[in-house]
Every structure is written in structure tokens, then in C-alpha cells.
Amino acid sequence: GFSPSNLLNFYFQKMSLLNATRRHPSKLRLCYVRFLSSFKYEDLQITITDKPAPKPDNDSLKFGAQFTDHMLEIDWTAQNGWGFPQIKPLEAFKIHPAAKVLHYATELFEGMKAYRGIDNKIRLFRPMENINRLTSSAQRTALPEFDKGELLKCMKKLISIDQEWVPYSEKCSLYIRPTYIGTEPTLGVASSNQAKLFIIAGPVGPYFPTGMKPVNLLADPKYVRAWPGGCGTYKMGCNYAPTIAIQDLAVKKYNCQQVLWLFGEDHQMTEVGTMNLFIYWINENGEKELITPPLESGLILPGITRKSLLELSRQWNEFKVTEQNITIERFKKALFDGRVKEVFGAGTACVVCPVKKIVFKGEDLNIQTSDDATSLTQRFFKTINDIHYYHKANNWMEAVEEDEEESLRTFESQ
Structure with missing residues (x-):
């Protein structure tokens, strides 16, 4: 229940809203529509x-190249x-050339997966974590709120x-x-x-078709992905466009598949391409330690795979x-x-992706890798995949109830 302080805060918020709408009656409906209404x-x-x-x-299958019949x-x-939610045949939609999204990047998105388990049931992996992150990004983008549970049911x-x-x-x-625009x-x-x-969806194949392959990373302190007070902790499209040229540079000039993003004069190691960074080492005290950058800095996207690991x-x-x-100098000393x-x-696309080399200021930092x-x-990869496909029952997986009538109509009409 509410504590006395919460009840008092709630009372003052309501009184403030009432006084504001007495002064500006036209704002009453707008305020409630934006913050309290939701589609159902x-x-x-x-x-x-x-x-x-x-x-x-x-x-x-190629990632992002094939799509399902409906959206x-x-x-x-x-x-x-909010208008009525609609599931309809996948189609292009018309958008005005002055739309905010096309000029000011008023856009955010999520990436998540559904899996067909060994029992043939379809399940989502921790879907509410993605929806929570979606609404957090929406708040930062000044897009209206909605009921998270209603979106999950529609999905x-x-x-x-x-x-x-x-x-x-x-x-x-x-x-x-x-996607929200x-x-x-x-x-x-x-x-x-x-x-x-x-929401659109499409089937995707394995991230590593022929087995897990370690990658090389370019770490160039001239470039940053995020900064304190910015939007690096949100999944917005505007975070990705500025990274594409650096990704191309890494591939074409340095034979690196991904970028290790650094930050600050001390060259903090932050993220790996679009993935969260993990280092498993023996720390200065002689302890086995798994270390990853913290979320509090505002530089790190709160990945669902990160949280799970x-x-x-x-x-x-x-x-x-x-x-x-963790700074790259501290990492170099440990190496x-x-x-x-x-x-x-670590991320949704690959679960985990091993790193074998970091290119930093003309120096190759070679890292041991193992197929063991x-x-x-490998242990993380197997454990998460066993959960995905229900070899191991886990409440992280949320079942999708099969709609036999509608899916049968789609299937039979082929």
C-alpha cells in the first residue's frame, strides 16, 4: 500500500494538476491523453x-532481410x-516529408527474439525487459506512454x-x-x-553459421559512442548512425570486425560495437573476476543479455x-x-562473441581464445541457448499462446 509520504505526494500532484487546469482548461484533456491513456x-x-x-x-536466412506476413x-x-491497435498485412506506410522522425531523429526501437522450443512451443526471452527499456527510451524522446502489458499482449x-x-x-x-517514431x-x-x-518481425539464422568465431576490435580514442548526460543508455536510432563510418573504417583499414568504444582521457573501455563488454580475468588481488562497465555512468546500454549473464x-x-x-591501460597491464x-x-544477436585482438594506437593486443x-x-553461450530452446525450463522464457484459427488460415492459403 501507499506510505503516508507517497499519499501526500500524490495529493499535491493532483492539486497541482487541478490548479493548472483551472488556469488553462484546454490543457486538461491533453495532459491526461499524453500520460494516462493507452491502447488496449x-x-x-x-x-x-x-x-x-x-x-x-x-x-x-539473412539478418533483417526477410519478414513475416503481418505487422x-x-x-x-x-x-x-491512442487509436486502435491493428495487426495487418506487412506494407509500407506513408509518411509526410516533414515528419519529426525524418529531421530530428525522434525514434527508438528494440531488438528481441522468439524461439521454438524442443517441445514445439514458442516463447519470448524476457520480453518485459525489452518493453521496459522501450518505454524508458520513449520518455527520453518525449513520446507518449502506454500500458506495457497491453503492448506485450498485442505482440x-x-x-x-x-x-x-x-x-x-x-x-x-x-x-x-x-519501433516508435x-x-x-x-x-x-x-x-x-x-x-x-x-512491430515487424522476421526469421533469422545463427549469428555464427559455422561455429563461434572470435573478432578483432579497433579501439580509437578519437571517437566516442556516448557521453555522460547523453542518450547512450537508450536504444535510439540516433546512437547508431554516427558509428557506421567508424565501423567501416575498422573493417576496411584495420581488418577489425567491430569497434571497441573508449571514453575519457583515461580511455575507459565501454562497449563492443552494439554489444556490452565483458572481461574475465585474474584481478590485482589474485581473484577470478568477471567485470563489465557499470550502468550508472550513462555510457552503457542496459542490455538484457548483459543482465542475464x-x-x-x-x-x-x-x-x-x-x-x-576499466581503462585500457589497466587492461593492457593485466594482459x-x-x-x-x-x-x-554480449547481445541479443549473438548471445556472446569472443574477442581475439584489440588494435589500439598501432599496437595489437592479442587475447587468448578457446573453443573448449x-x-x-562457451558456457554462457550454451546455458543461454539451452534456456532459449527450453532444454532447461526457466521463467525468463514467456510462452506465446498459439492462435490456431488465424495461423491456419494463413498457412492453408499458401
Whole structure:
């Protein structure tokens, strides 16, 4: 229940709102629409395609290149609030050339996956974690709030309708991309009075088709991905565009597949490409330690895989687990002392990705890697994959109820 202080705060907030709306009556409806209204699953409108696309072979899957038959789309305006959610055939939508998203990057997105388990049931991996992060990003982007549970129910319905697109394979999955954009057709840097929330999905193959492959990283202190007080902790499109040229530089000039993002005069190691960074080493006190940069700095995206690996490590209780800033000089000393055991990135696409070399100021920092199943990288990979495909039951996986009627209509019309 409410504590006395919470009740008092609630009272003063309501009185403040009441006084404000007495002075400006026209703002009453706008305030409540923006912050209190939400679309509802019970209002969901469904239109099934009469031209379902053929399902691709698992061996031909390319990330982000194939999409399911349907999409979820929900519009919002400051004047009318949330419209009815719609599941409809995948299609291009019209957008005004002055839309806020096209000029001021009023946009955010999520990346998550659904898996077909060994029992043939479809499950999402920790979906509410992604939705929580989505709403956090929306708040920073000044886009309207909504009920998180209602979005999850709509998302599950979309997956259930397109369930035959979830690959029958333990190496593949259904990638889900919720996206939220400001669509008001006016120029001027301001919050958008129109918005669109939509979800598309598509089958994806394994990140490592022929087995886990270690990567090289370019660490160039001239470039930063995020800074304190910025938006590096949010999953916004504006965080990614400035990194593309540096990624191209890493590949073409340095034979590196990813970028190790540094920050500050002391060259703090922050993220690996679009993944969270982990280092497994023997620390200065002679302890086995898994270390990853902390979230408090505002430089790090709070990854769901990151959170899961930290929770697993603490459950195992076999080595020290630390969230702490680490400079590249401290890392170099540990490397030259022979104390670095493994370095890897972690994220939705790959689960974990081992690192074999860091290129820093013309110097190659070579890191040992191992295909041994006892390595921490391999152990994390197997443990998370066993959870994904339900070899190990875990409440991180949330079932999608199959919609036999709608999915059958889609399947039979092929």
C-alpha cells in the first residue's frame, strides 16, 4: 500500500494538476491523453493477408532481410490519444516529408527474439525487459506512454498469427523489432504531437553459421559512442548512425570486425560495437573476476543479455562479479601480466562473441581464445541457448499462446 509520504505526494500532484487546469482548461484533456491513456488489446483489429509469402529455408536466412506476413501498427495523436491497435498485412506506410522522425531523429526501437522450443512451443526471452527499456527510451524522446502489458499482449498475438515463421530449428529464431517514431508533419525542434508505434518481425539464422568465431576490435580514442548526460543508455536510432563510418573504417583499414568504444582521457573501455563488454580475468588481488562497465555512468546500454549473464554468474557463485569502469591501460597491464582469460561482447544477436585482438594506437593486443566447452564464453553461450530452446525450463522464457484459427488460415492459403 501507499506510505503516508507517497499519499501526500500524490495529493499535491493532483492539486497541482487541478490548479493548472483551472488556469488553462484546454490543457486538461491533453495532459491526461499524453500520460494516462493507452491502447488496449481488447480493441485489437486483425486483418489477415490473402497473399502469404513463402517461408524461406533456414539455410538462406539473412539478418533483417526477410519478414513475416503481418505487422502491428498503432497511431497516437495529442488530440485524440491512442487509436486502435491493428495487426495487418506487412506494407509500407506513408509518411509526410516533414515528419519529426525524418529531421530530428525522434525514434527508438528494440531488438528481441522468439524461439521454438524442443517441445514445439514458442516463447519470448524476457520480453518485459525489452518493453521496459522501450518505454524508458520513449520518455527520453518525449513520446507518449502506454500500458506495457497491453503492448506485450498485442505482440504475442502478432507472433501467434505468424507462428509458422518461427523457424523449426535450434539454430534459428524469430527476430522482433518494435519501433516508435514521431510523425507530426511540422518542422521545428519540439516534442511530436503525432506518433506511430509498430512491430515487424522476421526469421533469422545463427549469428555464427559455422561455429563461434572470435573478432578483432579497433579501439580509437578519437571517437566516442556516448557521453555522460547523453542518450547512450537508450536504444535510439540516433546512437547508431554516427558509428557506421567508424565501423567501416575498422573493417576496411584495420581488418577489425567491430569497434571497441573508449571514453575519457583515461580511455575507459565501454562497449563492443552494439554489444556490452565483458572481461574475465585474474584481478590485482589474485581473484577470478568477471567485470563489465557499470550502468550508472550513462555510457552503457542496459542490455538484457548483459543482465542475464550477470545474474547467472552470481547464481553460480564461482568467481567475483563486478560492475566497474576499466581503462585500457589497466587492461593492457593485466594482459601483459598474463591475467586476462577471456574477453567477449554480449547481445541479443549473438548471445556472446569472443574477442581475439584489440588494435589500439598501432599496437595489437592479442587475447587468448578457446573453443573448449569449459571456457566461460562457451558456457554462457550454451546455458543461454539451452534456456532459449527450453532444454532447461526457466521463467525468463514467456510462452506465446498459439492462435490456431488465424495461423491456419494463413498457412492453408499458401
